[in-house]
Amino acid sequence: MFRSMREDIQTACDKDPAARSMLEILLCYSGLHAIWAHRVNHFLWNHHLKLPARFFSNIARFFTGIEIHPGAKIGRRFFIDHGTGVVIGETAEIGDDVLLYQGVVLGGTSTEKKKRHPTLGNGVEMGAGSIALGAITIGDGVRVGASSVVIKDAPPGVTVVGIPGRVVSKKEKPVMDLEHAKLPDPVAEALKLVLKDHHRLEERLKKLESLSGIRTPPDEIQKQIEEIEKDFSQGGGI
Numbered sequence: 001m002f003r004s005m006r007e008d009i010q011t012a013c014d015k016d017p018a019a020r021s022m023l024e025i026l027l028c029y030s031g032l033h034a035i036w037a038h039r040v041n042h043f044l045w046n047h048h049l050k051l052p053a054r055f056f057s058n059i060a061r062f063f064t065g066i067e068i069h070p071g072a073k074i075g076r077r078f079f080i081d082h083g084t085g086v087v088i089g090e091t092a093e094i095g096d097d098v099l100l101y102q103g104v105v106l107g108g109t110s111t112e113k114k115k116r117h118p119t120l121g122n123g124v125e126m127g128a129g130s131i132a133l134g135a136i137t138i139g140d141g142v143r144v145g146a147s148s149v150v151i152k153d154a155p156p157g158v159t160v161v162g163i164p165g166r167v168v169s170k171k172e173k174p175v176m177d178l179e180h181a182k183l184p185d186p187v188a189e190a191l192k193l194v195l196k197d198h199h200r201l202e203e204r205l206k207k208l209e210s211l212s213g214i215r216t217p218p219d220e221i222q223k224q225i226e227e228i229e230k231d232f233s234q235g236g237g238i
Contacts, residue, residue: 004039004076008032011077015099031080034066041070072106075122089117094124095140101128109134109151121156 012025012032019025025032037060044053053070061067065084068074072088075096080086082102088094091114092106104126108116118132121139127146132138139156150165158167 005036007077008035008079011079015079016081030064030066031083031086034060034064034068034080034083034086035074035078037064038068038070038072038074041068042072042074045070072117091115091135092117093119095120095122097123099125101126101130101146103129105131105133107131107133118150 009022009025009032012029013019013022016025016029019029037056041053041057041060044050044056050070057068057070066080066086068086068088069090069092071090072092072094074088074094075098077097078094079098080100083100085103086100087105087107089106089108091108094106098120106118106120110116115135117135119135119137120126120132121137121142123141124138124144125142126132126144127148129147130144130150131148132144132150134151136150136153138144138150138154138160139158141157142154143159144150144154144165145159145161147163148161148165149163150160152164154160154165154167159169160166161168
């Protein structure tokens, strides 16, 4: 037990650059407190003390802002960074070395009493506000961008972004090097292709009009199109 607690503290120290001391982690990290409370509650749940497990899990939620159902299965070196708003459902399964940021939800999509929450492989990282729904499997080393919604299985070692989540790249760096601000935007890429195709059609139309002697009226929306293109060329962010 104490070996596991030391491992959890070391994991927090390794994964959070803001951590300055073991004592600070021990006293101030709500994610760590939520994990420890869950281990106790999960033990009670597995020994048919389901009501006490639910009761104490609610107390832990009150103090940490993190809701972990006592039936959820969680591996070693699991870390929740900040943690407020994190929800982990009853049949969720989480592997080793998983990192969740604030607002992550591992939710269910069925009212039937069966496996209805996600399974996360080893080394998965889910960005702030991201959601995984249903009895899906997110493979080892998958990185999920902030505010993405994953509703289908994700193969190992990919990056998933968007609503619904789409695979945008293979993993090229360690999980902890995920830079959310530099993740590809599949919607922006699609719009860039549409605008590119629009320009091609516009050039062809101008040539036909010129050959036919048709006078082209002023383009009233060209300025707006240029502003949109400029925004997407700069990444579309703030």
